[in-house]
Amino acid sequence: MPNPKPTQTPQFRSHCYQKVDGYEPLHPSPISVKVLPKIRAAIAAMPTLERGAWLRRVITEAAEKELINPSTPGAIAEQKVELLISHPALGGGHFHVEGRRIPWKEGEPLQLPTALVHPLEAEIKRLNGLSQWGDYTIERI
Numbered sequence: 001m002p003n004p005k006p007t008q009t010p011q012f013r014s015h016c017y018q019k020v021d022g023y024e025p026l027h028p029s030p031i032s033v034k035v036l037p038k039i040r041a042a043i044a045a046m047p048t049l050e051r052g053a054w055l056r057r058v059i060t061e062a063a064e065k066e067l068i069n070p071s072t073p074g075a076i077a078e079q080k081v082e083l084l085i086s087h088p089a090l091g092g093g094h095f096h097v098e099g100r101r102i103p104w105k106e107g108e109p110l111q112l113p114t115a116l117v118h119p120l121e122a123e124i125k126r127l128n129g130l131s132q133w134g135d136y137t138i139e140r141i
Helices: 011-013 036-046 048-068 114-129
Strands: 080-086 092-096 100-103 110-113 137-140
Touching: 036 048, 036 114, 080 114, 092 114, 100 110, 100 114, 114 137
Parallel strands: none
Antiparallel strands: 080 110, 080 137, 092 100
16 A cells, blocks of 8 residues: 655655756666776766766767767767778678668778777677678778
């Protein structure tokens, strides 16, 4: 049976996160990443109520600078990497990476945004683990 007269003590309320004024509504799904132990320790040492706001601010600033408004040279969104992909039995084809179809042809350089290189390498590693699709090689130019 539920509590007919629930009360929230001041002590309980002090542990609740407060809504930040002046910000847009947040996305319901959080972003979670693993970091180096020394970084984790430094962030964990911050006061709990300041930690979330600080992480949101740092991530937002970096995303706006490098992904949304890449006005500086060398921003992540502008960087491209050239790759050569080969397979002894195939002359080309395509990969599905992060919801994109990436076509490739044997001997022709493939230009990809830096953000897609690691997911493509992971997909090729996965395919090489399957006996029927193995023998892909990938090389940065």
